[in-house]
Amino acid sequence: xxxxxxxxxxxxxxxxxxxxxxxxxxxxxxxxxxxxxxxxxxxxxxxxxxxxxxxxxxxxxxxxxxxxxxxxxxxxxxxxxxxxxxxxxxxxxxxxxxxxxxxxxxxxxxxxxxxxxxxxxxxxxxxxxxxxxxxxxxxxxxxxxxxxxxxxxxxxxxxxxxxxxxxxxxxxxxxxxxxxxxxxxxxxxxxxxxxxxxxxxxxxxxxxxxxxxxxxxxxxxxxxxxxxxxxxxxxxxxxxxxxxxxxxxxxxxxxxxxx
Numbered sequence: 105x106x107x108x109x110x111x112x113x114x115x116x117x118x119x120x121x122x123x124x125x126x127x128x129x130x131x132x133x134x135x136x137x138x139x140x141x142x143x144x145x146x147x148x149x150x151x152x153x154x155x156x157x158x159x160x161x162x163x164x165x166x167x168x169x170x171x172x173x174x175x176x177x178x179x180x181x182x183x184x185x186x187x188x189x190x191x192x193x194x195x196x197x198x199x200x201x202x203x204x205x206x207x208x209x210x211x212x213x214x215x216x217x218x219x220x221x222x223x224x225x226x227x228x229x230x231x232x233x234x235x236x237x238x239x240x241x242x243x244x245x246x247x248x249x250x251x252x253x254x255x256x257x258x259x260x261x262x263x264x265x266x267x268x269x270x271x272x273x274x275x276x277x278x279x280x281x282x283x284x285x286x287x288x289x290x291x292x293x294x295x296x297x298x299x300x301x302x303x304x305x306x307x308x309x310x311x312x313x314x315x316x317x318x319x320x321x322x323x324x325x326x327x328x329x330x331x332x333x334x335x336x337x338x339x340x341x342x343x344x345x346x347x348x349x350x351x352x353x354x355x356x357x358x359x360x361x362x363x
Contacts, residue, residue, distance in 0.1 A: 157271055160239035164246065164274025171253045174357050177275035179297060181290070182263030184281045185307040187215045188340045189349075190258055194222045197350060201357065202255040206245045208237040208262045215260065225249060236267040239274055256357065265294035277356060283308040284315055288322035291329045298329045303336065303352065310339040 168175045178186050194203050205226040207216040216228035227245045229237060242259065251257050259275060261268045280301040282290050285308060291298040298304065304326050306319070323335050336352070338345035 154270060157239045160243055161272035161274040164239055164242055165276070166274075167246070168257070168274060168276065171251070171255075173251050173253070173255050173257050174277070174353070175257045175259065175273070175275040176353075176356075177259045177261060177268075177273055177278045178281060179261045179265070179268050179278060179301070180263060180281040180283075181265050181286065184263070184283045184286070185340060186260050186263075186281050187218055189281065189305065189307060189338065190260060191218060191222055192340050192346060193258075193350065193353070194219065194224050196346070197353065198223065200354070202252055204249050204251040204255060204257045206237075206242065206249065206257065206259045208241075208260060210234065210262065231262060235262055235264050236271050237261050237273060238271045242273045254357075256353065265290070265297045269294070269296040269300055277302050279303045279305060281305045281307050282322070284311050284317040284319075286317075288318045289325060291322070291326040295329045298326055298333065301330065301333060303334045305345075305349065306335065306337050308339060308341075309337050309344055310341045 164175075167173075178190065180186050190205065194205075197203070203224050205216075205219045205224055207213075207219060207226060207228045208231060209215060209228070210231050210233070212230070213228045216226045219226040227249045229241050229245055231237070231241075237259065246257075259273060261273075265280075278301045280297055280303070282304065284306065287293075291304075306322060309319075312319070319337070326333055326335060334352070336345050336348050338349055340346070
């Protein structure tokens with residue numbers, strides 16, 4: 105069992121595009137996991153893991169910057185509505201930008217199939233027992249998907265508010281999505297994720313009349329953890345807040361994409 109996040113380094117990692125399959129493993133050198141039974145070494149092991157990952161993350165970041173690719177890491181707990189938000193975004197802005205998507209899940213290609221149906225080029229990474237994406241997985245997925253210059257790359261991470269917070273993928277922006285069906289204290293319970301994000305989307309606001317969720321407290325808790333965090337209230341069902349989300353993406357892109 106990995107001392108950093110509990111992933112199993114013997115688990116195969118698979119990369120899937122329509123008609124293509126890529127397979128690999130976690131490796132110690134490239135951001136995978138080094139195991140030890142000596143508790144006194146656990147801190148050093150974690151340092152080694154994250155150090156290797158961060159080196160590859162910087163390589164990814166340099167690539168994205170050189171090609172003016174806006175890489176956005178979407179993170180959340182399971183069921184927050186990331187994929188639906190992504191579908192709405194791709195359908196609305198596909199005439200303005202060229203999009204690419206990397207989907208991260210432990211198993212199935214369900215989300216990748218949904219994204220592929222929008223006409224967007226997508227790669228599915230199945231992590232098996234792994235609980236997060238890392239920079240090495242993104243490096244190989246990007247090599248396969250080959251995003252063009254002046255484009256937007258969405259990385260939909262594995263649903264998990266713990267381990268993905270520790271792993272820099274080389275993204276320019278990290279967007280944490282929480283829904284009103286979750287507790288408003290999520291930022292306090294999982295502070296690392298909210299602290300390392302630049303934008304928080306509070307999703308499924310159309311359900312507010314039916315759930316016990318204090319919006320003011322949720323925002324206050326998020327800002328306690330990260331005073332610089334931007335917050336948007338969004339509903340993909342009613343469309344509330346989507347225009348602000350779209351404007352945020354457009355503002356982050358330096359060069360408009362034309363077909």
